[in-house]
Amino acid sequence: MPKDKGQPVDDDGRRLFLKLGVHGLGAGVAAVTAGPAIAYLAYPLSQDPTTGGSGFITAGRADRFKEGEPVKVDLLSNKMDAWNRIEQVKVGSAWILRHEGKLLAYSSVCPHLGCAVDYEAKDHKFKCPCHRSAFGLDGKIEDGPSPRPLDSLEVKEESGVLAVQYLRFKQGVPDKHTV
Ligand code: FES
Missing domain, CATH: 2.102.10.10 (Rieske [2Fe-2S] iron-sulphur domain)
Known part of the structure:
Protein backbone atom coordinates (compact mmCIF):
# COMPACT_ATOMS: atom_id res chain seq x y z
CA MET A 1 0.00 0.00 0.00
CA PRO A 2 1.42 3.44 -0.89
CA LYS A 3 2.43 5.60 1.98
CA ASP A 4 0.00 8.40 2.83
CA LYS A 5 1.90 11.60 2.08
CA GLY A 6 -0.29 13.64 4.49
CA GLN A 7 0.49 11.45 7.55
CA PRO A 8 3.72 13.20 8.75
CA VAL A 9 1.98 16.59 8.59
CA ASP A 10 -0.91 15.31 10.79
CA ASP A 11 1.54 13.84 13.35
CA ASP A 12 3.45 17.09 13.54
CA GLY A 13 0.22 19.01 13.97
CA ARG A 14 -0.94 16.66 16.74
CA ARG A 15 2.41 16.90 18.50
CA LEU A 16 2.30 20.69 18.33
CA PHE A 17 -1.27 20.70 19.61
CA LEU A 18 -0.36 18.43 22.55
CA LYS A 19 2.73 20.49 23.32
CA LEU A 20 0.75 23.72 23.41
CA GLY A 21 -1.94 22.03 25.51
CA VAL A 22 0.59 20.83 28.11
CA HIS A 23 2.30 24.22 28.27
CA GLY A 24 -1.04 26.01 28.52
CA LEU A 25 -2.16 23.70 31.32
CA GLY A 26 1.12 24.26 33.18
CA ALA A 27 0.79 28.03 32.88
CA GLY A 28 -2.80 27.85 34.13
CA VAL A 29 -1.84 25.77 37.18
CA ALA A 30 1.06 28.16 37.91
CA ALA A 31 -1.23 31.18 37.69
CA VAL A 32 -3.84 29.60 39.97
CA THR A 33 -1.28 28.72 42.67
CA ALA A 34 0.97 31.80 42.32
CA GLY A 35 -1.86 34.33 42.64
CA PRO A 36 -2.77 33.52 46.26
CA ALA A 37 0.91 33.05 47.17
CA ILE A 38 1.81 36.52 45.88
CA ALA A 39 -1.24 38.03 47.61
CA TYR A 40 -0.19 36.31 50.88
CA LEU A 41 3.38 37.58 50.68
CA ALA A 42 2.34 41.11 49.69
CA TYR A 43 -0.37 41.42 52.38
CA PRO A 44 1.88 43.11 55.00
CA LEU A 45 2.80 45.84 52.53
CA SER A 46 -0.79 47.05 52.53
CA GLN A 47 -0.85 47.31 56.33
CA ASP A 48 0.14 50.20 58.61
CA PRO A 49 3.91 49.66 58.96
CA THR A 50 4.27 50.93 62.52
CA THR A 51 2.08 50.50 65.53
CA GLY A 52 2.37 52.46 68.70
CA GLY A 53 5.41 54.56 67.75
CA SER A 54 3.52 57.75 67.04
CA GLY A 55 0.70 57.26 69.55
S1 FES B 1 23.34 69.91 70.89
FE1 FES B 1 22.66 70.71 72.75
S2 FES B 1 23.60 72.63 72.89
FE2 FES B 1 24.24 71.83 70.99
Whole structure:
Protein backbone atom coordinates (compact mmCIF):
# COMPACT_ATOMS: atom_id res chain seq x y z
CA MET A 1 0.00 0.00 0.00
CA PRO A 2 1.42 3.44 -0.89
CA LYS A 3 2.43 5.60 1.98
CA ASP A 4 0.00 8.40 2.83
CA LYS A 5 1.90 11.60 2.08
CA GLY A 6 -0.29 13.64 4.49
CA GLN A 7 0.49 11.45 7.55
CA PRO A 8 3.72 13.20 8.75
CA VAL A 9 1.98 16.59 8.59
CA ASP A 10 -0.91 15.31 10.79
CA ASP A 11 1.54 13.84 13.35
CA ASP A 12 3.45 17.09 13.54
CA GLY A 13 0.22 19.01 13.97
CA ARG A 14 -0.94 16.66 16.74
CA ARG A 15 2.41 16.90 18.50
CA LEU A 16 2.30 20.69 18.33
CA PHE A 17 -1.27 20.70 19.61
CA LEU A 18 -0.36 18.43 22.55
CA LYS A 19 2.73 20.49 23.32
CA LEU A 20 0.75 23.72 23.41
CA GLY A 21 -1.94 22.03 25.51
CA VAL A 22 0.59 20.83 28.11
CA HIS A 23 2.30 24.22 28.27
CA GLY A 24 -1.04 26.01 28.52
CA LEU A 25 -2.16 23.70 31.32
CA GLY A 26 1.12 24.26 33.18
CA ALA A 27 0.79 28.03 32.88
CA GLY A 28 -2.80 27.85 34.13
CA VAL A 29 -1.84 25.77 37.18
CA ALA A 30 1.06 28.16 37.91
CA ALA A 31 -1.23 31.18 37.69
CA VAL A 32 -3.84 29.60 39.97
CA THR A 33 -1.28 28.72 42.67
CA ALA A 34 0.97 31.80 42.32
CA GLY A 35 -1.86 34.33 42.64
CA PRO A 36 -2.77 33.52 46.26
CA ALA A 37 0.91 33.05 47.17
CA ILE A 38 1.81 36.52 45.88
CA ALA A 39 -1.24 38.03 47.61
CA TYR A 40 -0.19 36.31 50.88
CA LEU A 41 3.38 37.58 50.68
CA ALA A 42 2.34 41.11 49.69
CA TYR A 43 -0.37 41.42 52.38
CA PRO A 44 1.88 43.11 55.00
CA LEU A 45 2.80 45.84 52.53
CA SER A 46 -0.79 47.05 52.53
CA GLN A 47 -0.85 47.31 56.33
CA ASP A 48 0.14 50.20 58.61
CA PRO A 49 3.91 49.66 58.96
CA THR A 50 4.27 50.93 62.52
CA THR A 51 2.08 50.50 65.53
CA GLY A 52 2.37 52.46 68.70
CA GLY A 53 5.41 54.56 67.75
CA SER A 54 3.52 57.75 67.04
CA GLY A 55 0.70 57.26 69.55
CA PHE A 56 0.66 57.75 73.31
CA ILE A 57 3.11 55.55 75.16
CA THR A 58 2.69 54.55 78.78
CA ALA A 59 5.25 56.17 81.08
CA GLY A 60 4.19 54.60 84.38
CA ARG A 61 2.08 55.71 87.30
CA ALA A 62 1.48 59.45 87.36
CA ASP A 63 2.09 59.71 91.12
CA ARG A 64 5.74 58.72 90.73
CA PHE A 65 6.47 62.17 89.25
CA LYS A 66 7.05 64.69 92.02
CA GLU A 67 7.05 68.46 91.96
CA GLY A 68 10.38 69.82 90.65
CA GLU A 69 12.01 66.36 90.35
CA PRO A 70 12.36 65.40 86.69
CA VAL A 71 12.66 61.69 85.88
CA LYS A 72 14.07 60.44 82.61
CA VAL A 73 11.79 57.76 81.17
CA ASP A 74 12.58 55.50 78.22
CA LEU A 75 9.48 55.18 76.08
CA LEU A 76 8.93 51.69 74.70
CA SER A 77 6.55 50.65 72.01
CA ASN A 78 5.75 47.68 69.80
CA LYS A 79 6.86 48.19 66.23
CA MET A 80 5.86 46.35 63.13
CA ASP A 81 7.54 46.50 59.75
CA ALA A 82 6.16 44.67 56.72
CA TRP A 83 7.00 41.19 58.04
CA ASN A 84 8.16 41.51 61.66
CA ARG A 85 6.58 42.54 64.93
CA ILE A 86 9.16 43.73 67.46
CA GLU A 87 8.04 44.00 71.07
CA GLN A 88 8.97 46.88 73.36
CA VAL A 89 11.44 48.83 71.24
CA LYS A 90 12.79 52.07 72.70
CA VAL A 91 11.46 54.88 70.52
CA GLY A 92 12.93 57.69 72.61
CA SER A 93 13.20 59.22 76.06
CA ALA A 94 11.42 62.00 77.85
CA TRP A 95 12.07 64.06 80.95
CA ILE A 96 8.86 64.02 82.96
CA LEU A 97 8.10 66.14 86.01
CA ARG A 98 5.47 68.03 87.89
CA HIS A 99 6.01 71.76 87.60
CA GLU A 100 3.70 74.19 89.38
CA GLY A 101 1.27 71.32 89.87
CA LYS A 102 1.14 70.30 86.18
CA LEU A 103 2.55 67.12 84.67
CA LEU A 104 5.00 68.02 81.91
CA ALA A 105 7.13 66.00 79.53
CA TYR A 106 10.04 67.17 77.40
CA SER A 107 11.87 65.32 74.68
CA SER A 108 15.35 64.45 75.91
CA VAL A 109 16.74 65.45 72.49
CA CYS A 110 18.39 68.87 72.52
CA PRO A 111 16.69 71.22 70.02
CA HIS A 112 20.12 72.59 69.02
CA LEU A 113 21.84 69.64 67.36
CA GLY A 114 20.26 66.60 68.96
CA CYS A 115 22.49 65.63 71.88
CA ALA A 116 20.85 64.01 74.92
CA VAL A 117 19.89 66.60 77.53
CA ASP A 118 20.73 65.83 81.19
CA TYR A 119 19.25 67.20 84.38
CA GLU A 120 21.37 68.82 87.09
CA ALA A 121 19.46 68.66 90.35
CA LYS A 122 21.76 71.11 92.19
CA ASP A 123 21.01 73.86 89.64
CA HIS A 124 17.42 72.76 88.92
CA LYS A 125 18.30 72.96 85.22
CA PHE A 126 18.34 70.75 82.19
CA LYS A 127 21.76 70.93 80.56
CA CYS A 128 23.10 69.79 77.24
CA PRO A 129 26.71 68.57 77.46
CA CYS A 130 27.50 69.27 73.80
CA HIS A 131 27.36 73.07 73.56
CA ARG A 132 26.18 73.97 77.05
CA SER A 133 22.60 74.95 76.38
CA ALA A 134 20.66 75.14 79.64
CA PHE A 135 16.91 75.09 80.22
CA GLY A 136 14.73 75.77 83.25
CA LEU A 137 12.12 73.42 84.70
CA ASP A 138 9.61 75.23 82.49
CA GLY A 139 11.71 74.22 79.46
CA LYS A 140 12.74 77.80 78.60
CA ILE A 141 16.26 78.56 77.38
CA GLU A 142 18.50 79.95 80.11
CA ASP A 143 21.86 79.65 78.36
CA GLY A 144 23.64 78.45 75.24
CA PRO A 145 22.96 78.24 71.51
CA SER A 146 19.69 76.30 71.47
CA PRO A 147 17.34 78.10 69.04
CA ARG A 148 14.20 77.18 71.03
CA PRO A 149 13.06 75.84 74.41
CA LEU A 150 13.00 72.12 75.18
CA ASP A 151 10.43 70.35 73.03
CA SER A 152 7.37 69.66 75.16
CA LEU A 153 5.45 66.44 74.54
CA GLU A 154 1.75 65.96 75.00
CA VAL A 155 0.76 63.97 78.10
CA LYS A 156 -2.46 62.38 79.25
CA GLU A 157 -3.42 60.70 82.48
CA GLU A 158 -5.93 57.88 82.64
CA SER A 159 -6.75 55.88 85.77
CA GLY A 160 -3.59 57.15 87.42
CA VAL A 161 -1.34 56.12 84.52
CA LEU A 162 0.59 58.69 82.52
CA ALA A 163 1.06 58.38 78.78
CA VAL A 164 3.29 60.53 76.57
CA GLN A 165 3.00 61.20 72.88
CA TYR A 166 6.55 60.83 71.66
CA LEU A 167 7.45 62.86 68.57
CA ARG A 168 10.71 63.91 66.96
CA PHE A 169 11.36 67.49 65.97
CA LYS A 170 13.63 69.25 63.50
CA GLN A 171 16.83 70.45 65.15
CA GLY A 172 18.60 73.78 64.84
CA VAL A 173 15.54 75.87 63.95
CA PRO A 174 13.61 78.33 66.12
CA ASP A 175 10.20 76.78 65.50
CA LYS A 176 9.05 73.33 66.52
CA HIS A 177 8.42 71.16 63.46
CA THR A 178 7.81 67.42 63.66
CA VAL A 179 9.93 65.22 61.43
S1 FES B 1 23.34 69.91 70.89
FE1 FES B 1 22.66 70.71 72.75
S2 FES B 1 23.60 72.63 72.89
FE2 FES B 1 24.24 71.83 70.99
